[in-house]
Amino acid sequence: MKNLIVYATKHGTVKKCAEMLKAKLNGETVLANVKEALPDLEDFDTVILGGSIYIGKIQKKLSNYAKDNLDKLLKKKVAVFICSGEDKLQYITESFPEKLLNHAVSKQLFGGELVLENLNFFTRFLMRRIMKIKNGYARIKEANISKLADKVNEE
Ligand SMILES: Cc1cc2nc3c(=O)[nH]c(=O)nc-3n(C[C@H](O)[C@H](O)[C@H](O)COP(=O)(O)O)c2cc1C
Numbered sequence: 001m002k003n004l005i006v007y008a009t010k011h012g013t014v015k016k017c018a019e020m021l022k023a024k025l026n027g028e029t030v031l032a033n034v035k036e037a038l039p040d041l042e043d044f045d046t047v048i049l050g051g052s053i054y055i056g057k058i059q060k061k062l063s064n065y066a067k068d069n070l071d072k073l074l075k076k077k078v079a080v081f082i083c084s085g086e087d088k089l090q091y092i093t094e095s096f097p098e099k100l101l102n103h104a105v106s107k108q109l110f111g112g113e114l115v116l117e118n119l120n121f122f123t124r125f126l127m128r129r130i131m132k133i134k135n136g137y138a139r140i141k142e143a144n145i146s147k148l149a150d151k152v153n154e155e
Contacts (some may be wrong), residue, residue, distance in 0.1 A: 001027030
């Protein structure tokens with residue numbers, strides 16, 4: 001089995017989750033940042049799409065990738081995941097085409113991380129003063145990563 005994880009990340013949490021997922025998947029797994037050159041989908045049996053939420057939205061590059069490759073993706077085993085501060089199912093339903101979500105073997109919220117020190121001055125200010133977020137957090141849900149991996153590993 002050959003798996004491709006196409007991910008979008010701003011501060012690295014989605015990439016970290018993609019690596020955790022890779023460790024749980026059977027077969028060979030390739031990680032590809034949606035911002036870089038992407039491999040041909042024809043070379044893979046399974047495609048997993050993962051992104052993160054900023055001000056309520058997933059990275060546009062990832063949602064466009066899902067839309068632009070919909071026909072090809074519908075011929076593969078597919079799973080999707082989201083990293084976010086809040087657990088909102090709408091983040092999944094609003095990020096990917098409905099047809100793709102109906103076809104997916106698993107759709108998971110993997111939780112998220114916020115390291116205030118990693119943000120630029122303006123964003124840190126925004127988080128602290130406007131959004132009243134005083135402390136960072138690390139809430140990656142490994143159980144949900146395992147759930148997605150188990151579904152993908154099923155025949
Ligand atoms: C400026 C900013 C805006 C964010 N907006 C949201 C949001 O609207 N909803 C949410 O649940 N999480 C939000 N988050 C939390 C991120 O989704 C979370 O930190 C995630 O782990 C980021 O993953 P990444 O580092 O792979 O991009 C926000 C984080 C930042 C820094």
